[in-house]
């Protein structure tokens with residue numbers, strides 16, 4: 395079989411008893427126009443190793459194999475889906491590798507050669523921890539194109555002084571340029587989830603010298619008490635808060651949600667431990 399005459403995804407699902415499991419966040423995209431749109435949204439794929447998390451029956455995987463990506467490495471936790479993807483592996487002429495594993499426990503950098511990009515319709519229950527893990531190693535990727543529930547996507551791109559602005563916004567915008575490409579209604583998925591989804595494209599920024607865990611600690615403390623003034627909320631980071639805020643040129647009476655990412659970078663640089 396070649397990529398041009400693969401069976402419809404519904405037939406693949408039926409043949410492998412791949413009825414969607416809620417616990418695995420399974421909401422499949424069966425419209426190949428939509429999966430092609432996501433793959434196009436990813437941008438430059440020439441010679442890249444595309445990493446897909448949760449290929450399921452393989453709709454997005456087919457679209458990725460249609461790009462000039464050098465290889466596609468797909469990580470899937472559900473054995474039924476791994477079996478269902480074997481036809482695609484055979485049709486891919488050696489370009490597709492499917493790994494049966496939990497993406498949360500997988501070092502994607504170790505299993506895919508550079509240059510790498512991640513493209514995935516993420517299982518919503520693990521989307522945020524997966525993203526935080528990739529942010530930590532942002533310099534390993536060319537770009538990431540990821541489907542989130544819209545509410546999470548809005549947090550990734552949120553600006554200061556808005557309700558959606560928080561820990562995830564700062565950590566993401568510190569490491570990446572993030573843009574929502576388009577939304578998808580629940581009806582685009584089988585079965586439909588309860589929420590609208592958004593495809594977000596993230597492009598890593600050049601790394602600075604700030605350790606990830608230092609930024610995480612500051613941001614978590616600041617937003618852990620988001621309505622308190624920073625001179626109070628940041629006490630858990632260092633006892634000498636006012637001096638620290640002064641070095642960072644930030645008013646001790648400011649609150650976490652008023653600081654942009656640059657201000658958090660100044661804070662991290664000014665921290666003396």
Ligand SMILES: C[S@@+](CC[C@H](N)C(=O)[O-])C[C@H]1O[C@@H](n2cnc3c(N)ncnc32)[C@H](O)[C@@H]1O
Nearest residue numbers: 421422423448449450470471472496497515517
């Ligand atoms: C939202 S579905 C997307 C399926 C497919 N990419 C599509 O667009 O039709 C999420 C997929 O992630 C898989 N999955 C869930 N948790 C996972 C994990 N921890 N590691 C790897 N795959 C996981 C599910 O089995 C499912 O196939």
